[in-house]
Amino acid sequence: MKIYSLLTLSTLLLGISCKAQDVKAVVKTSDENTTLETKNLYKNLSQLRENGFLFGNQDALAYGVNWKYQEGRCDIKDVTGDYPGIYGWDLGGTEHKSDTDIDGVPFVKMKQWIKEIYDRGGVSTMSWHMDNPFTGKNAWDTTPNSFASILPNGSKHELYKSWLDNSVKFFLSLKGSDGKPIPILYRPFHELTGNWFWWCKNNATPEQFKEVWKFTVDYYKSKGVHNLLYVYNTSMVKSREEFLEYYPGADYADIISFDNYEYNDPTKDNSFVENNLKLFEILDQIAKEQNKLTAFAEVGYEAIPYDKFWTKTLLESIGKYKISYVLAWRNHGWQEQEKKMHYYVPYKGQVSEKDFIAFFNLNQTLFQKDVSYKLMYK
Template sequence: MQKNILLLCIYAVMGVSCSSKSQVSKNNAALSDQKATPETVVLYKNLIKLADKGIMFGHQDDLAYGVNWKYEDGRSDVKDVAGDYPAVYGWDIGGLEKKSPKNIDGVPFDKMRQYIKETHKRGGINTISWHIDNPLNDKNSWDTTPKSLASALPGGVSHEKYKLWLDEAVTFLLTLKDEKGKAIPILYRPYHELTGNWFWWCKNNASPEEFKTLWKFTLNYFQEKGVHNLIYVYNTADFKSKEEFLEYYPGSDYADILSFDKYQYDDPQTNNSFVENCLRQFSIMDQVAKEQNKIMAFAETGYEQIPYSKWWTDTLIKAMGDYKISYVLLWRNHGWQEKEQKMHYYAPYQGHATSKDFVDFYNLDRILFEKDIAEKPYKK
């Protein structure tokens, strides 16, 4: 596989020039956290450089489990198929607010911490979302009782409880350190899919000002508590215009990466709407990214069970067009779902029908896995 060795600069401050014609000006790009750790600043600058080289491949819960296995040291369905780990690893900290030892998908937080450290040591990148419970009534994220978001704001009936929940996240985030005791940089994606209608923080459940207030309060709270290793990812679901994308946007000083989530549901051989809608949204988001001096990502996607054998090279790659995208993350490989009586996975596993196409996807110069970004150790 012929992949550009310049990509190997992701986790290093090196004397190697990674020349770029990025839409993002590296000289003017600055993180929203003005006290971000030096390592976090380095990662952000290198994300900008890498966006010119290609799109990093990511996978949710990749090291924790896969189809028909759990917690096997060093194992990964992606690695089983492609011979390489993803470049980006997704994790969710839903459950911390309840002081649960496991997240909402059953991953023990002790193991998650271990996986995040292992990923960082190899040169991979970690991103975290949070399916946080509804602070108004302690039900799950999908409870959309009216005024739930407002209850968490300063002066709201759930505000003090919400701060205690944030404290649990702060405690966990502050434990994410490398072997030298330095904080591991994390791409943090709070209140994801905010333009949907299925979470208590979505736009149907709050005004733009209420959402912006919650976002800003949360980021400021983390930073006041000493968390300075987060790169903040603004994440939407569907949107049809620039105005809709920006309606709930907290401002360029409070976000570092722009992104959206979109999944394939229809057969791409008979319905091209997934590709068309992705391209439409990337076109809109690309315009905003250029104006805001930001990078962008495809923060969640997938086609459950991947029933189309050429989905990787004939659908997903087309859906991303020629846009400069930092990373694309596929959802998790849960395996058999007893309640739904079906298989639930989004990346191929060994022997899967799309394995050959996935290897072809892996071999594209434009698609980056861990070996492409992590040849050099992290230095500062």
């Protein structure tokens, strides 16, 4: 039980130890008409970095290992007794007005969970595995010229706008019990420096990407969507220049982040830690220059076979850097096609369970009980 953390966070988030000019700097977002609750979330996330980072995982309330759609259940809660501090969701499926997202989660249920999360003071972030508008195939179809097709003069620009309109309806429908629009950390075109999605850098020039990003942000604002904080997200890169090559500019992003997964045995290969530390150093420098927040927007080690992954590998890969949140990927469970388990946070009895509890009990890891509505959105 981290019973001390609420007092610590209350002191921190009330601004007792925060200089006035620091608060003023962090509340400037990419949307000049950002809702008060969204602006407060940004401010409080900024201040929280002095204490630690929010932790959570994708689709945490929808399903887990060997269960699905059980009211109030969550693998993280099963293990720790507490809910995550941050929850990931996906918009994939809204393109076609589908009832469910790309992973089968009903949007009706998703909206209810996002409301519950907001009401109890948690934070939600969203990605969008958008189908390829050029070919009609999925997000992983990298047919040449796909990205160019959604440029303002592109052949699929109007189709892209209609898909955005569907997401506008979704974002505007997110309301808390207080009737206020629920703030969302929105991560479009994620992992853009990879080569596996139709929007990645192998399929778009820097100028094209920046133009679409800016158009998208401006389009949301023009439609009255003012509850988004925009998360610029790359895969692993090796230099400041590479990270910023496709960056739309400080006026069009609120949080800068990257995704990375552990694929090797961390007891024999320390490259995951080393590479993350190098990239966090780059992000830290940019964030300080531009008054941005940083995040580890997607991370994981499938099936977590190393029993000290949390307190050893993951924490060491973050090091001294003050980041806003860490989001582990989803606990899908058994994959029939691949004949293996697919999960990224432990469940009861999993080999890293004890280490995850130790990770949970650390001062710097912030879960649901470490935050509250009054602290995050006011």
